[in-house]
Amino acid sequence: MPVLFGVILLDLIGFGIVIPILPFLSPKLGADKMDIALIIVSYAICAGLCGPFWGRLSDRMGRKPVIMICLAGAALSYVMLALASQLWMVFVARGFAGVMAGNFGVASAMMADITTPKNRARGMGMIGAAFGLGIILGPMIGGLLSGDSASFTLPCLFAGVMSLLAIFAAAVLLKESLPHEKRVAHSEQHATGQQLSFYSLLRQTGNRLLLLQYVLHNAGMSSLTYLLPLWVGDVLGWGPREVGIVFGIQGALMVIFQGGLLGPLVSTLGEWQLLRIALSAFFLALLIAAFATTMPVMVGAMFLAMTGATMCMPLLNTIVTHRTPGEYRGRMLGMTGAASSWGRVLGPLMAGTNLAVFGYRGAWLGCACIALLYLAWAFREYALQTAPAGLDKY
Helix, strand or coil: CHHHHHHHHHHHHHHHHCCCCHHHHHHHHCCCHHHHHHHHHHHHHHHHHHHHHHHHHHHHHCHHHHHHHHHHHHHHHHHHHHCCCCHHHHHHHHHHHHHCCCHHHHHHHHHHHHCCCCCHHHHHHHHHHHHHHHHHHHHHHHHHHHCCCCCCHHHHHHHHHHHHHHHHHHHHHCCCCCCHHHHHHHHHHHHHCCCCCHHHHHHHHCCHHHHHHHHHHHHHHHHHHHHHHHHHHHHHCCCHHHHHHHHHHHHHHHHHHHHHHHHHHHHHHCHHHHHHHHHHHHHHHHHHHHHCCCHHHHHHHHHHHHHHHHHHHHHHHHHHHHHCCHHHHHHHHHHHHHHHHHHHHHHHHHHHHHHHHHHHHHHHHHHHHHHHHHHHHHHHHHHHHHCCCCCCCC
């Protein structure tokens, strides 16, 4: 667990470095606000198309080699971004980064391999805590390295170095979690065509509607991360340094909640009850953001929204791994990773359109509608979980 945590942390520091700088740096190459949304979408589309492939590959050849391949691709994508001198080069670099973005799903599958059902929420919380620390350190480093000149080169090269360090750590310290016999059995099923189809796997595991929530979750979260830098930049006059600090503080909150509190909270409340609370906070915060006019209320709403939303992902991953047989975890989490990516396609496009037509209030209310659908599903599932036997069909 600690080694996997460290590898993912190094990778996510590199990922986090580019978060606060793209909305400010891309306009230097001629991008407008919709172009920024499309840059985010280009990454997400490629990740959505390739996510299931990385999950299936990890079931066949093991988690460790796939993680290392994806880290190498990430390092190369950061170098490409550092060398970008025209807008199309930014699109190519982010698209390639999306192609290689299989690590989160594969790392979640590895965490499911090495944890028991009882402590799986804690393990998934550690993945979330690594993400939180990456969000602390990455944006802060990106904002500081970009400096007053707001240059791509140094932050992106530093991100590439982080991915290279993660490759080295994985090669030396990380142990394969998927036993050889399971990899062989999975390869034989693949060769003989005995594997479950995409739809059959979802139906047998009861994950059809659950998979949709990854779309809704990431549509809402990506809308938030797209709108936040633009919102505070236009309304408060903030730049990448201030945005990096906000993400850094939020990352600290993520580490506290996911790394330290998630396990005890799940033990006390259960996954479903905690998920409903987190989603309620997310929805309420987006409504507050829609009508916020002062800096404390704006920033407070963002902290509440991001804390609620980021608590949801390890809970969703815990639930989906409980429902999925071990030999299909990589594939299933590859599907959830792809669904997440399609949500990241939908979110910025919707938010960008709403922003252009209705302004920031309409954009935040659009995000709140997504969160409301997500929350309605959680209440429905919780009701089914607690319904007397025989009533679930109603």
